[in-house]
Amino acid sequence: MSKKVLAITELCIDCGLCRETCPFDAAISAFTKKHHYEIIAQRCEWCGGLGKAPCHVFCPVDGAIVPALYEETV
């Protein structure tokens, strides 16, 4: 089963606003040496998607947060 989630792209400028605004603590530091953020798909609750989800509303960069599909394995 797949669910709609939000994802962070390479355009991320590492400001951290998504981390502070996400009500589910889904946006955390990316597991890379480069300091960016990523959204943990299992934790993402979509929050109404683009234009409504706080991470997207507050993100200062167009295109840094995009919709994606996550395949749930359970």
Added chain:
Amino acid sequence: MRGKDFVREMDALAQPVAKMAAESAGELLSNLNDDEAFRLLAQFWYIEGPTIGHYSRSWWNSIPSDPTGKYGDVELLLARQLYDESRHGKLYADACVRKGYIQDSRELYGHPYSKPVPAWLNFTTWLIHLGNHHFTTLYAGEQLASEGLIFPQVLKATVKALQDPVVKWVFEAQEDEEAFHGMCGKYVVTKYCQTPELQAEAAWAVETTLRLEAEAFADLGKFVKDGITVPRPAPPDYSNGATRTRRMPRVLDQSR
């Protein structure tokens, strides 16, 4: 003494402490279980997460305001360093979330593992206190001694010893920035710490940092492995306080 020679002298002073701290970090941090890893991350989170505001408020005071831009380079370096430190605090918290130790990074504020062990707290407050001195003293004590001369070796040993990929990543992701902070210390001390008065105070700051950081790592290691801190001698007995004379309020000298 030239600033360059002063840095060399401090480097020689710090090497034994750095070597000892790196060796003990290497021994302590191999084969950490989840509980031990959580203690390690939570304590490091304390020194860079909730204290970032204290560092900022204090450290900015050490740089004299100069409209001609005399210390512009130091200001720019400090601004970037404070940004890095705040980012490192988040890395520790996010690693705890990623590992499942906590659900929400705000949980760390009330968690017993993130309450600093005594020598760790002592070291943190010392770093905050350094902002009350001239910025060459601050840069000698914090950026040069701690981040330039000791921490890179400890960090290298830590990354080598840790096996858990998430815990390892937290420390690995900071290596370049910590090297940058260390170089800032070398640059600022070399350039601005040129007079005997400034060098005397800076040497005191370096020596104090070395002592407090060695104690902090000892306490941290004990806490990570055993969940307890290094025992210290009991405080003096003040139970017979009645014999102590009461301090009288200060009065103005009337004779003048």
